[in-house]
Amino acid sequence: MADVPSLSLITVVLLCSVTFMVGALLASALQRRRLQRSVRLPLEIVESTTASISQGAVSTRIVLPDNVDPAVAQTATAINRLADRAAHDIEEMRRLERVRSEFIANVSHELRTPIFSVQGYLETLLDGAKDDPAVAIPFLEKAYHNAMRLNVLLNDLIDISRIESGELKFSFRYFDIVDLITELVHNSEIRARQANVTVTYSHDDARSVYGDKERLSQVLTNLLDNAIKYNVDGGRVNVVTQGAESGVRIEIADTGIGIPEQHLSRIFERFYRVDKDRSRAVGGTGLGLAIVKHILEAHDAHIDVSSSAGHGTQIGFTLRSGEAV
Ligand SMILES: Nc1ncnc2c1ncn2[C@@H]1O[C@H](COP(=O)(O)OP(=O)(O)O)[C@@H](O)[C@H]1O
Ligand SMILES: [Mg+2]
Structure with a gap:
């Protein structure tokens, strides 16, 4: 009889350990399945998608199911961001190449x-x-x-x-804008007379501006030339400089042929001309305003244009002013 309880004890112990083992096995199987679902399968997706992105499918992104391991999800997000950046860079490179x-x-x-x-x-x-x-x-x-x-x-x-x-270096200093424009208007007189256009210049006592005199003289010559070239017989060009809150404002207004609305946003593009034949006839290259825009950008000066076809054009920008000349 004494054996019976010990036998049943053994049985109980055995049963217990078997149950425990089965439980442990089950738990580890479950754990494996969970790992399989939250880590291994997503990692496979990450791996295969990354491979196809790196083989050139730059618009492909890693898409994971819900409830994946956070570390895997973070890795996927990081790779997707990298792919976004690479796609953007490639797009920009292609655009530059096209330009x-x-x-x-x-x-x-x-x-x-x-x-x-x-x-x-x-x-x-x-x-x-x-x-x-x-x-x-x-x-x-x-x-x-x-x-x-x-x-x-x-x-x-x-x-x-x-x-x-970026090869061209600007050399900034203070100079007298009234003197410069007076000289440039004087230089334009022959061209103006040939076109039968009158150029006038009026200014107030704001004189000192900060900029690259050589380059700004190129800007003003270009704008003055355009105002004369795209003018009408007997037309006028009025140049005005005026002290403004943020510097000295320069305006060149003409009574010329004007620029039709639909061309206005494009005239600063290289080689863009409203009327190619007219531009060629007056010796234009279509590069003048592109150069003007670049130079003014280097001066942090925004150029504004308003125009009405058949009536004339006004172009203006503001240069930073300074104390000393
Ligand atoms: N003051 C103006 N009046 C009318 N059209 C103008 C004026 N300035 C520029 N344009 C137009 O913008 C185009 C581009 O100007 P620009 O870059 O200086 O080239 P272009 O060498 O032809 O002068 C000109 O061809 C002309 O069609
Ligand atoms: Mg020009």
């Missing part, structure tokens, strides 16, 4: 036109036209005119590429 090849196509086209003209006129002259003064002189003049055009174009191209590459 660059468009620019090169435009440059080639712009250079080709005057080169072909020079070539054509010279060929005709060599073929015999040189012996007929009535043809020779105008042809030589045309060849010369196109050679000049090439020169202007190349200068503008060099300027714009120097500015855009």
Whole structure:
């Protein structure tokens, strides 16, 4: 009899341990399944998606089911962010590449036109036209005119590429803007007279501005030239400088042909011209305003334009002013 209780004790102990073992096994199986669902499967998704992103599927993102292990979820989020950044960088690189090849196509086209003209006129002259003064002189003049055009174009191209590459260094100092504009208006007189346009300049006693005098003189010459070139017979150009709260405001207003509304936002783009033929006829390259914008940006000066087709254009910007001149 004494054996019975001990036997049943053993049985109980055995049963208990079996139950415990089965329980432990079950628990570990469950644990494995949980791990499988929250870590291993998601990690596989992370791995395979990352592989396809790195093989070029830049718009693919890791999408995980709910209730995955937080560490895995965080890893996936970090990889997705990285992929977003890479996709953005690739997009930007492609855009720059597009802009660059468009620019090169435009440059080639712009250079080709005057080169072909020079070539054509010279060929005709060599073929015999040189012996007929009535043809020779105008042809030589045309060849010369196109050679000049090439020169202007190349200068503008060099300027714009120097500015855009950051190679061009600005040298800022205080100078007298009234003196500069007076001089530039004076320099424009021959061109203005040829176009039968009157240029006037009025100013108050605000004179000292802070900027690169050479570059700003280029800006003002460009704007003044446009105001004369795109004017009408008997038209006017009024330049005004005035002390303003944030510096000296410069305004160039003309009574010219104006710029139709739909072109207004694009005139600062390289090679953009409202009327290509008119621009060419007056020696334009379509680069002037792009250069102007770059230079003014370096001066933290925003340029504003308002225009009404057939009535005229007003362009203005404000330069920082200073104490000493
Ligand atoms: N004052 C103005 N009046 C009318 N149109 C203008 C004026 N200034 C610029 N434009 C227009 O903007 C275009 C771009 O100007 P710009 O970059 O200076 O090139 P362009 O070499 O043709 O002068 C011009 O071709 C012209 O169509
Ligand atoms: Mg111009």
